[in-house]
Amino acid sequence: MGLTLAEKIWQEHLVDQSNDLPDLLYIDLHLLHEMTSPQAFDGLRLAQRSVRRPDLTVATADHNVPTELTTRRTITDPVSRAQVEALRKNCSDFGVRLYDLHDEDQGIVHVIGPQLGLTQPGMTVVCGDSHTSTHGALGALAFGIGTSEVEHVLATQSLALAPFRTMSVTVSGSLPTGVTAKDLILAVIARIGTGGGQGYVIEYRGDAIRELSIEARMTVCNMSIEAGARAGLVAPDERTFEYLRSRDFAPSEEDWDEAVAHWTRLRTDEDASFDREIEIDASQLSPWVSWGTNPGQSCPLDESIPDPSLFSEPEKRNAAEEALKYMGLTPGKPLREIPVDTVFVGSCTNGRIEDLRAAAEVLRGRRVDPEVRMLVVPGSTRVRLESEAEGLDEVFRTAGAEWRSAGCSMCIGVNSDRLGPQRRSASTSNRNFEGRQGDEARTHLVAPPVAAATAVLGRLGSPGEL
Numbered sequence: 001m002g003l004t005l006a007e008k009i010w011q012e013h014l015v016d017q018s019n020d021l022p023d024l025l026y027i028d029l030h031l032l033h034e035m036t037s038p039q040a041f042d043g044l045r046l047a048q049r050s051v052r053r054p055d056l057t058v059a060t061a062d063h064n065v066p067t068e069l070t071t072r073r074t075i076t077d078p079v080s081r082a083q084v085e086a087l088r089k090n091c092s093d094f095g096v097r098l099y100d101l102h103d104e105d106q107g108i109v110h111v112i113g114p115q116l117g118l119t120q121p122g123m124t125v126v127c128g129d130s131h132t133s134t135h136g137a138l139g140a141l142a143f144g145i146g147t148s149e150v151e152h153v154l155a156t157q158s159l160a161l162a163p164f165r166t167m168s169v170t171v172s173g174s175l176p177t178g179v180t181a182k183d184l185i186l187a188v189i190a191r192i193g194t195g196g197g198q199g200y201v202i203e204y205r206g207d208a209i210r211e212l213s214i215e216a217r218m219t220v221c222n223m224s225i226e227a228g229a230r231a232g233l234v235a236p237d238e239r240t241f242e243y244l245r246s247r248d249f250a251p252s253e254e255d256w257d258e259a260v261a262h263w264t265r266l267r268t269d270e271d272a273s274f275d276r277e278i279e280i281d282a283s284q285l286s287p288w289v290s291w292g293t294n295p296g297q298s299c300p301l302d303e304s305i306p307d308p309s310l311f312s313e314p315e316k317r318n319a320a321e322e323a324l325k326y327m328g329l330t331p332g333k334p335l336r337e338i339p340v341d342t343v344f345v346g347s348c349t350n351g352r353i354e355d356l357r358a359a360a361e362v363l364r365g366r367r368v369d370p371e372v373r374m375l376v377v378p379g380s381t382r383v384r385l386e387s388e389a390e391g392l393d394e395v396f397r398t399a400g401a402e403w404r405s406a407g408c409s410m411c412i413g414v415n416s417d418r419l420g421p422q423r424r425s426a427s428t429s430n431r432n433f434e435g436r437q438g439d440e441a442r443t444h445l446v447a448p449p450v451a452a453a454t455a456v457l458g459r460l461g462s463p464g465e466l
């Protein structure tokens with residue numbers, strides 16, 4: 001019987017396979033950031049080990065970095081400063097390439113990997129970060145790993161991994177105008193649940209996936225983890241090759257044809273079977289928004305807050321009741337009537353150039369509601385520079401939004417971009433659990449066009465209403 005794409009990549013990277021032990025896989029690319037690497041380097045020091053393949057290891061500072069344009073290099077928070085400084089020292093001591101704050105190639109780890117052409121089809125990619133699944137958009141098998149595994153990969157360039165199950169999510173048809181990859185993945189998670197992907201690697205297939213740009217595929221793969229999956233990927237195609245061509249670390253012109261020939265073979269065999277198959281009709285989708293405290297608690301923006309008492313499963317009912325209490329919402333309220341005081345456009349889910357263009361298009365010639373604070377944070381310094389070259393920063397500033405430097409920013413409340421208690425945001429990020437953007441802060445996950453329209457309207461809404 002044939003193999004799925006994920007199984008093929010796994011097979012190609014097997015270093016050792018013994019009975020009763022997890023498989024040992026070779027790792028092609030190891031990405032590091034400041035939050036999950038310090039203890040791993042300490043472990044290496046203690047064991048007097050070196051980094052096995054510094055040439056396959058790349059680091060950047062993203063989670064703890066300030067994003068104010070002018071005061072960026074001064075990190076006032078002591079914990080954040082210590083982590084960034086530790087990363088500098090560790091990279092310098094162990095000979096690892098670091099894209100530091102001042103570097104043009106700095107950015108959120110999952111934005112810079114593909115942008116630099118470091119992430120390529122058929123590779124195994126790991127990082128001490130759950131959203132490593134993002135890299136699957138290029139046809140790589142990409143896993144988030146824990147700090148002890150980071151140390152193991154640093155020391156050996158290999159990783160012991162338990163076998164996975166395979167799931168296909170086939171999205172047929174075309175997304176209607178105004179409906180984005182973010183809406184699609186929120187709908188997928190609402191359908192299979194935040195635990196629905198547990199133990200699986202998801203392959204996204206079908207016409208609607210093929211029609212997505214590589215950046216949009218990244219948005220989809222990014223949130224695989226929010227469905228509980230171990231990874232998500234899309235088979236490479238012409239769009240993938242086009243995206244990679246002439247990127248800094250992509251194969252050179254001489255090696256290009258051979259690389260493409262290899263990448264072209266990276267697809268699921270006709271006679272392969274998946275352990276679970278999900279089908280979605282893209283034409284039925286519409287702008288989507290989360291109302292609760294996990295990404296699965298979401299529904300079309302046209303609907304109202306659901307009534308938990310109508311949920312048949314007691315577990316889901318309780319979770320919804322708890323979520324609504326935290327979110328300060330009542331059943332039956334139309335989502336479009338929910339006022340929002342903060343809008344965040346950014347993160348590894350939606351902080352790439354296409355996302356910023358989509359938000360700017362909505363804001364052009366319009367004003368952000370005076371009661372709303374809107375932050376626009378590019379996912380990488382190159383995205384910032386590219387946006388500025390196109391004049392997007394001016395569009396945002398003129399509309400009344402704050403234009404920032406690259407970093408994780410308000411996606412996660414570990415840096416200075418935090419949401420205050422009971423504040424409510426429309427956010428293009430991927431997580432909405434309690435306290436994610438700040439203590440007692442309330443998050444509604446949305447796509448960039450909805451975020452921008454919401455900023456103008458001062459309540460959840462879509463560009464069609466403007």
Ligand SMILES: CC(C)[C@H](C(=O)O)[C@@H](O)C(=O)O
Binds near residue numbers: 035063128131144412
């Ligand atoms: C800090 C890091 C470990 C974490 C992750 O693993 O995803 C972060 O990036 C997040 O999004 O919550």
Ligand code: SF4
Binds near residue numbers: 129347349
């Ligand atoms: S942008 Fe958010 S989700 Fe992505 S790596 Fe940073 S904190 Fe994690």
